[in-house]
Amino acid sequence: MNLFNIIKNKKEYWLVDQIKKEDVSRESYIRELTDILEDWDRLEIGYLSLLMDEQFESWLLEKNFGKISSIVEYTIDLKELQKTNNQMVSHSLAERLIDDHEYAELYEICRSGSANRNTKQPLAQVMSSLENELGPEWRKHCYYFLQDGAFAGISIPHIEIGTVDEGRLFYFGVVPELRGQGIGVQIHRVSLELLKQFQATYYVGSTDVNNTNMIKIFEKNGCELRHRKGIYKVVSGAHF
Structure with missing residues (x-):
């Protein structure tokens, strides 16, 4: 299941953006993000920047993420x-x-x-x-x-x-x-x-x-x- 968009810049960084879907469980997001993190860590990329729903914040902080700020998304x-x-x-x-x-x-x-x-x-x-x-x-x-x-x-x-x-x-x-x-x-x-x-x-x-x-x-x-x-x-x- 594709639950995240990922932009990869060689060995410098990955930009990961959660695709929010109403019918997807919390566990599915965590499972897919865990796989992404394992690949990123194995390849020794410089850093990973993540946009994700703040309901996952406590889990992310436990995984050594630091919070930079919060954003709002608008659409038309x-x-x-x-x-x-x-x-x-x-x-x-x-x-x-x-x-x-x-x-x-x-x-x-x-x-x-x-x-x-x-x-x-x-x-x-x-x-x-x-x-x-x-x-x-x-x-x-x-x-x-x-x-x-x-x-x-x-x-x-x-x-x-x-x-x-x-x-x-x-x-x-x-x-x-x-x-x-x-x-x-x-x-x-x-x-x-x-x-x-x-x-x-x-x-x-x-x-x-x-x-x-x-x-x-x-x-x-x-x-x-x-x-x-x-x-x-x-x-x-x-x-x-």
């Missing part, structure tokens, strides 16, 4: 999403109007001052992860947005690994000086339209429970709360 059906008259100018990195280094710098600016409590990966690792997780055409998913000719923000829409139609944003962010002006709502809305172009039929977005600005963006664009999960982390060498 994209099938009926209508294209808006949004005037935001967008380009993909694949258009080669800017280079990878410039995009990485913009990424770093957008994530500065974030309310999310999850530990930031080094930027070089982030850029490596883009190709690893999105494939050789990863630049087609890397968008940046302009307001009056200046950089306003970025988003990276893609289809979630292991699915055929679940839309996700690898990252979404607004430059600090434009936050609080409604720019985030516009960029997020365009990103939903891009996901529909990528053949996503629904979108799942998540953010830290303390990131009230991002939660407002979800809600203003019609997304509804789906789940709350904890973020947990365990490092190589922990004993289960």
Whole structure:
């Protein structure tokens, strides 16, 4: 039974996300996660980051996981999403109007001052992860947005690994000086339209429970709360 999505980055980390299903027992989740942990430990991967329902928290803490924070997941059906008259100018990195280094710098600016409590990966690792997780055409998913000719923000829409139609944003962010002006709502809305172009039929977005600005963006664009999960982390060498 496939109860977790897993993104594997060579020997550095695994990202594991619980797929919440109503008809699956607690024991089934624990059994499958135990198998995943045994494989991860045997391969001596650097660390494992887990998104999982907080009802499992006591069991996870017993297994030497540390809790980082909690996140909320929002979702929206994209099938009926209508294209808006949004005037935001967008380009993909694949258009080669800017280079990878410039995009990485913009990424770093957008994530500065974030309310999310999850530990930031080094930027070089982030850029490596883009190709690893999105494939050789990863630049087609890397968008940046302009307001009056200046950089306003970025988003990276893609289809979630292991699915055929679940839309996700690898990252979404607004430059600090434009936050609080409604720019985030516009960029997020365009990103939903891009996901529909990528053949996503629904979108799942998540953010830290303390990131009230991002939660407002979800809600203003019609997304509804789906789940709350904890973020947990365990490092190589922990004993289960």
